[in-house]
Amino acid sequence: MDILDKKDLEARADKVVEQLHSYLDAGKKVFTTSSFQSQSLPLLHMISRVDRDIPVYYTNTGFLFAQTIRFADQLADQLGLNVIPLRPEVPKIKQLDREKRFLYASDPDHCCYLNKVQPLEPVLRDNDIWVNGVRSDQSSVRAAMQVEEPAQHGCTRFHPMLEWDSRMVYFYRKNHDLPEHPMEAQGYLSIGCEPCTMKAFGDGNSRNARWFGMNKTECGLNTTLVSGGN
Numbered sequence: 001m002d003i004l005d006k007k008d009l010e011a012r013a014d015k016v017v018e019q020l021h022s023y024l025d026a027g028k029k030v031f032t033t034s035s036f037q038s039q040s041l042p043l044l045h046m047i048s049r050v051d052r053d054i055p056v057y058y059t060n061t062g063f064l065f066a067q068t069i070r071f072a073d074q075l076a077d078q079l080g081l082n083v084i085p086l087r088p089e090v091p092k093i094k095q096l097d098r099e100k101r102f103l104y105a106s107d108p109d110h111c112c113y114l115n116k117v118q119p120l121e122p123v124l125r126d127n128d129i130w131v132n133g134v135r136s137d138q139s140s141v142r143a144a145m146q147v148e149e150p151a152q153h154g155c156t157r158f159h160p161m162l163e164w165d166s167r168m169v170y171f172y173r174k175n176h177d178l179p180e181h182p183m184e185a186q187g188y189l190s191i192g193c194e195p196c197t198m199k200a201f202g203d204g205n206s207r208n209a210r211w212f213g214m215n216k217t218e219c220g221l222n223t224t225l226v227s228g229g230n
């Protein structure tokens, strides 16, 4: 397939839209999560075509870039999305290590659990389908995922973007005149929490610039909350 072919790209998007409709028609409670990066835009656009009441959750960890929060607000307005921020249950004063540093400095897995995974657990308990925009080309963990697979707390994960790649995302955004995250032009290609995000470097995967030097590639949403995850 010519991945830049507009018709093929739209046909792929139509299939995602159809599947989302079929979940809703079957009475399933559907939600999505988003990190509100430029690469999030195609899936958010498809969701806006299906039902603008579908909740779009994100965990406002307290460490996000202000630009990301503003971009989330912008997209909520522009696409009419039902964006819902989640807050960590454990206050930051109780998220310190023995040396009184924030946990991201010494135990980023636990920091991600408290700030990203735990706030989402009640959402999984209350819903049936978690629409998640992971792509196979982003990491080896994601490459091993299936389009549909069980999540924790009785939910099912739906990964409609698994076979998309960064060029397809780029051209879909172009075709639909969708904006880009304001930090992308400054060289940030994978953007999460401020302490764990660097500008892109080298020729490799853009996610290399996350948790640099920490031997960590995932925040837990795509490992701990997959059924059978640790």
Ligand code: SF4
Binding pocket: 061, 063, 103, 104, 107, 108, 109, 111, 112, 113, 115, 116, 192, 193, 194, 195, 196, 219
């Ligand atoms: S990405 Fe970094 S700051 Fe954010 S929750 Fe994970 S470890 Fe903590």
